[in-house]
Amino acid sequence: MAKITRAEVEHVARLARLALSEDEKERMTAQLDAILGYMDTLNVLDTTKVEPTTTVIPMVTVLREDRVQPCLEREEALANAPDREDVFFRVPRIIEDWRETDRERDSDGDRDSPVGNS
Amino acid sequence: MDLYRLTLHELRDLIRRGEVSPVEAVRSYLARIDALDARVQAFNCVTGEAALRAAERYQARQVVREALPPLAGIPIAIKDVICTRGVTTTCSSRILEHFVPPYNATVMDRLHAAGAVLLGKTSMDEFAMGSSTENSAFKKTRNPWNLECVPGGSSGGSAAAVAADMCAGALGTDTGGSIRQPGGFCGIAALKPTYGRVSRYGLVAFASSLDQIGPLAKDLRDAAILLGAIAGHDPKDSTSADLPVPDYEAALGGGLRGVKIGIPAEYFVAGMDPEVEAAVREAIATMEGLGAIRVPVRLPHTQYAIATYYLVATAEASSNLGRYDGVKYGYRTEKSEHLIDMYMKTRGEGFGPEVKRRIMLGTYALSAGYYDAYYLKALKVRTLIRQDFTEAFQRCDVIVTPTSPTPAFRFGEKVDDPLQMYLADVFTISANLAGVPGISVNCGFTTAGLPVGLQIIGKPFDECAILNAAHAYEQATPWRTRRPDL
Numbered sequence: 100m101a102k103i104t105r106a107e108v109e110h111v112a113r114l115a116r117l118a119l120s121e122d123e124k125e126r127m128t129a130q131l132d133a134i135l136g137y138m139d140t141l142n143v144l145d146t147t148k149v150e151p152t153t154t155v156i157p158m159v160t161v162l163r164e165d166r167v168q169p170c171l172e173r174e175e176a177l178a179n180a181p182d183r184e185d186v187f188f189r190v191p192r193i194i195e196d197w198r199e200t201d202r203e204r205d206s207d208g209d210r211d212s213p214v215g216n217s
Numbered sequence: 218m219d220l221y222r223l224t225l226h227e228l229r230d231l232i233r234r235g236e237v238s239p240v241e242a243v244r245s246y247l248a249r250i251d252a253l254d255a256r257v258q259a260f261n262c263v264t265g266e267a268a269l270r271a272a273e274r275y276q277a278r279q280v281v282r283e284a285l286p287p288l289a290g291i292p293i294a295i296k297d298v299i300c301t302r303g304v305t306t307t308c309s310s311r312i313l314e315h316f317v318p319p320y321n322a323t324v325m326d327r328l329h330a331a332g333a334v335l336l337g338k339t340s341m342d343e344f345a346m347g348s349s350t351e352n353s354a355f356k357k358t359r360n361p362w363n364l365e366c367v368p369g370g371s372s373g374g375s376a377a378a379v380a381a382d383m384c385a386g387a388l389g390t391d392t393g394g395s396i397r398q399p400g401g402f403c404g405i406a407a408l409k410p411t412y413g414r415v416s417r418y419g420l421v422a423f424a425s426s427l428d429q430i431g432p433l434a435k436d437l438r439d440a441a442i443l444l445g446a447i448a449g450h451d452p453k454d455s456t457s458a459d460l461p462v463p464d465y466e467a468a469l470g471g472g473l474r475g476v477k478i479g480i481p482a483e484y485f486v487a488g489m490d491p492e493v494e495a496a497v498r499e500a501i502a503t504m505e506g507l508g509a510i511r512v513p514v515r516l517p518h519t520q521y522a523i524a525t526y527y528l529v530a531t532a533e534a535s536s537n538l539g540r541y542d543g544v545k546y547g548y549r550t551e552k553s554e555h556l557i558d559m560y561m562k563t564r565g566e567g568f569g570p571e572v573k574r575r576i577m578l579g580t581y582a583l584s585a586g587y588y589d590a591y592y593l594k595a596l597k598v599r600t601l602i603r604q605d606f607t608e609a610f611q612r613c614d615v616i617v618t619p620t621s622p623t624p625a626f627r628f629g630e631k632v633d634d635p636l637q638m639y640l641a642d643v644f645t646i647s648a649n650l651a652g653v654p655g656i657s658v659n660c661g662f663t664t665a666g667l668p669v670g671l672q673i674i675g676k677p678f679d680e681c682a683i684l685n686a687a688h689a690y691e692q693a694t695p696w697r698t699r700r701p702d703l
Contacts, residue, residue, distance in 0.1 A: 103581070115535060115580040116542075116557070117573060118565030127577060133636055134578060138524045141594050144601065151596030152603055154426050154456070155652030155677075156413050161455040175319040179546030188544050193556050 102135040220245035225385040225439040239272035239290020246292040258356045259378040263337035271334045286332030294384035297338040300419040309353035310343045312548045312567030322419025324447040331446045339374030348641040352571045361701040366625040369399030376403040387433045394645025397657040401620035401670020404659040406440045412652035413458035416451030424533035427649040437688035441465035468681035473689045474508030479613030483519035490623045496669040497619045500660035514609040526646040528595035535579030606651040620657040620670030658687040659696045
């Protein structure tokens, strides 16, 4: 049985904010299926009494004094921005985006009525 | 004299004695890069002008007999995943093609403080994801020993640059073998330190619980010197260990008499290249001849390491690479309808196939319904793999294995089968999962003339033991004197 379907690949790609072409979805489904099949080798191990390892070093909370320290200049922090306006990072409209998303979700809803705070 | 032929420590000693000037050293390496890199393709960028200016400053001080820092004028190359202030840091990815970091990684600041001079940034698999450097968005880096073969990866550019004498030494990063495997494929000395030994501040993150920066060097003494220059606690990386840094160079020369070398049967398996196995077995015999005591050890969970690694590493990667959203830095798609659409197209266009595959795998393993079955399961098996090493090191001082099951392979051989590519890391991955240090040292050549890597794994923070063992072996064998015919 397939470990992963094309519909799941599409779902995971949305979670990962990754646009995939039809061709990529096809290849990805086959490749992830093979890789996940290989991952099943772990299931022969009984790990019910084993603690998980998230890090190999002892984790301690590191504290420091709350003192002002030098940091990046604003211009330096903005220098790599693909788009900016004045001292801000500029992005496409977000409010419109919410409206779009809600419309997609609500297939029975009235598509002409505004949903966002316009 | 061809200065580029010298090891880092030989060049350092000549500069220290005033017999060679930093400018001569830098010019020699820049000329070498000019002559060879069109063929080898090890560098993403070369910072020749800045390197010469830095060398001139040291030279002015050398002329007036002013005290110089220990690595004054030593030309080094840095993997293009380590942030360098004012010098593009691309991770060999379209998404960071024009990224110019506003700050230096801590390792870069430390090398500068030691006097080293940056020659350029080296090629790699995109975001350090790969074992052949074929996943670069920009170029095909070649193995100096055979230009039809891959240099290994992901630090393939650093390994090729060192092997081809295009730098005196280099830094790479190792998440599952990315320093040791290309080190082995290119016949050089390559060290992954203990997790926490070297600060990761300014290293573009792939899998944060596994990533570690380390040296790729012409010989073991050079590796010891470079490790000493970059190791130590850094307040900017809370996972860096607050432990004293030993004098690694001074620790060399202790020899192998009485050193217990553990040989794990699980690392000598069917399907291994017979020439690799023969070279490694001969190397073990050589070490015994130098007084080492051979001890059989068991690492019974070795066969689960690849599955564990590719779940843990991709889960961490899917989270770490969430930052590439086309807002603060990096590539942004030309056309987008709204914000989510912009994120999706930016990432879909900016990342290459292997990076997308790993983001997908990691997102899947962390997603609702699959977290326990995949991610949590892998974290538990990671505990078992770690315990294997703890138990094995109760019986021996170091563990000796092949670095890889095969020598360097040809371009395209594994690129269409991601699982086959993952299996190339079978012998190096466990050390990252356990957080222990490992070295690859050249232990001979195949009949086709490709180098074979010997891996020496040590106890946590016992880099001295593996450097010393590898150095003793290196000094007793002729391999390091052979150079690729370019």
